[in-house]
Amino acid sequence: MTPNTYVVDEPFRDEIALAEQKAIDNQLTSHTNPLLKVDILPGKGRGFVATSIVLPGTILHTSVPLAATVSDEWTPETCGWCFNFSYPKKMRHKALDELESREMSTKWTKENKSKKTISISQKKLLFCSKECKSAYLSHGYSREWELHIATLSLLEKETKRRAGLAAEEPDTTPEDNTIPTEFIELDDDIRVQQWIDEAWSCITQATDFISQAKLYSSGPADNTMCRLIAACLVRKQCEEASLYPDISIPSYKDLLTIQDNELSHFRIQYRASMPTHRNSIPYTKGQPVSAFLKYMPPSVLDIIRTSLFFSAALSAPGIEPRLEYSHELFRSVYFREMSNSFGIWEIPKNPSAITEEQGVTDDLELLGWGIYPMAVYFNHSCDANVIKLRRDRNMVFVARRTIQKGEEACISYGSVGEGSIKLHNSNDLQPIDIGPASSKKQSNKR
């Protein structure tokens, strides 16, 4: 991809830097943002519209993530808090130093009356400085980090356990001779959603499928996705338990307002994978799991396997605090992340030219992913009037030119193309950035 380059004049850049700092200092999120409102826009769903005339260089919105995670590939070299990237230098600071980690491990082992010592893994969470480490530890709800680190440790443990187990692709196409009594029209949202719900429940309880899925060795993209989902669910659990809500950070409820792409994703994948019955799903009430497996698109089966990996990791015996799991919860994040998360890109060393996608050029790395519930209402335009800039873990949205009152504020979804992006439905545009699970972008450096 070659991004459209446009150069910002020096004085103008200073203004942006100043305004940015002010906005970040004020923790300006769209909770308090008077410049944009969400409207329903023909053919696009919801979108941001300017509430008054906006001058070029104005910060329209600064967004803090609900959850952000470094991709599996770049965890050693990327700060888990500010996303500072230094290749080939490794990040030196762990969330817990050796003594703290030993104390935590002893506490968990004791509290859980575990015969084996519960080990704490921090490989996937490293920081560039003490400041970033303490920002992480003090962020969010009281002791949110404890549940977060416990969950990351469990995911890491399950990844290790499975590594090398799966030599072959699991076979998920058992014989099925069910005679359908009805055909569910693919355009029927309610019936198709019911079929999907029933299929997930049935497949995730099927012992044969589960035992096959246990051989499934999750790849780096699945691991990254699981960490992103875990971070969202950690927030949910802490939010529900907390007596002292921190209202300055996005909540899990904010996530639920994001467009859910499960149905549109299913339709596309179903049509693409079915040689026959492309417009309907054969169905019989009370049908066996084989009939669900027969009509479930292979790419969705992969997601089900990832969810079983996630649930197996979380159900390792005797560990508290523990994250609650259900396939509904997993899906509630997975299919919202899809098409709505922002890629966190390496910041160019010499930002002399600010480009679309903040100068994302081929030599820059995709370091991770973030879910910014307050920023998802920026629709796409090829001639975007807003540019997205990353400032540490926050995203700042700046007007590129004058935006009139009532005009839509759009960003360019940028880094799309290269055949790696799947459209989510026929009317659908590409994601803001492809989510971790569907991202196959290869690193430039490895």
Ligand SMILES: C[S@@+](CC[C@H](N)C(=O)[O-])C[C@H]1O[C@@H](n2cnc3c(N)ncnc32)[C@H](O)[C@@H]1O
């Ligand atoms: C990040 S969301 C943007 C908010 C979304 N419109 C909503 O209602 O939640 C991305 C989705 O918005 C829609 N979208 C974004 N830009 C669009 C455009 N220019 N034309 C039509 N639909 C668009 C597509 O459905 C896309 O998958």
